[in-house]
Amino acid sequence: MKFRFFRIPVIAPEHAEDALNKFCAQNPIASIEKQFVADGEKSFWSICVTGLENEPAARNTKKDKIDYREVLDEKQFAVFARLRTLRKGLAEREGVPAYALFTNEQLAEMVRQQIASLAGMAAIEGVGKARIDKYGEAFLRALKQGLENDLSEYRHEAEPD
Numbered sequence: 001m002k003f004r005f006f007r008i009p010v011i012a013p014e015h016a017e018d019a020l021n022k023f024c025a026q027n028p029i030a031s032i033e034k035q036f037v038a039d040g041e042k043s044f045w046s047i048c049v050t051g052l053e054n055e056p057a058a059r060n061t062k063k064d065k066i067d068y069r070e071v072l073d074e075k076q077f078a079v080f081a082r083l084r085t086l087r088k089g090l091a092e093r094e095g096v097p098a099y100a101l102f103t104n105e106q107l108a109e110m111v112r113q114q115i116a117s118l119a120g121m122a123a124i125e126g127v128g129k130a131r132i133d134k135y136g137e138a139f140l141r142a143l144k145q146g147l148e149n150d151l152s153e154y155r156h157e158a159e160p161d
Contacts, residue, residue, distance in 0.1 A: 002050075002051045003048060003049070003050055003051070004023060004027075004048075004049045004051065005046070005047065005048055005049075006019065006020045006023075006045075006046075006047040006049065007044050007045075007046060007047075008020065008044055008045040008047060009042075009043075009044045010043040010044060010045075011041060011043075013045075020047060020049070023049065024049065027049075027051045027052075028051060028052040029049060029050070029051055029052070030050045030051060030052050031049075031050045032047065032048070032049050032050070033047070033048045033050075034046065034047050034048075066104070066105070066108075068080055068104065068108055071108065072108060072111060072112070076111045076112065078146065079111045079142075079143065079146030080107055080108055080111045082142050082145070082146055083102075083107045083110065083111070083139060083142055083143070083146075084098075084104070084107060086138060086139065086142050087101045087102060087107065087139075090135065090138070101131065101135055102127065102131065102135070102139070103126065106124050106125075106126060106127055109124045109125075110124065110139065110143055111143070111146075114143070115140070115143055116140070116143070116144065117140070118132050118136045118137075118140065121136055121139070121140070
């Protein structure tokens with residue numbers, strides 16, 4: 001355990017508060033004890049911070065945002081965007097957050113794996129029976145439409161002039 005002491009004056013505490021907040025943000029904390037010391041205009045808070053040694057400070061555990069334009073190729077991203085539009089419309093109609101239907105990661109997996117069945121959709125991590133029963137058919141139609149558009153473009157490109 002390591003200890004760090006801070007004196008936070010009652011008058012103009014900003015600099016001392018900043019030092020305390022910075023320390024707490026950068027170090028794992030076991031406990032904080034505070035005591036008010038009354039001394040007229042010289043009154044202050046005495047703060048004892050007990051830190052944990054040899055442990056990293058808590059980090060932001062929120063996942064980094066993924067730019068799916070970089071992860072998916074152009075045609076895959078077009079299908080992904082179609083799925084997101086469908087998801088947004090359904091979520092707004094039901095008054096729920098979009099991620100309650102499927103996450104962006106799940107939509108991207110549908111596109112990457114070219115899901116063509118409800119069983120294939122069920123194999124995606126976090127996609128359960130309730131979601132499939134409620135939304136599966138609509139998303140399969142959107143996936144199928146996206147894949148058919150890709151094939152028709154391919155056929156058109158392959159035709160001789």
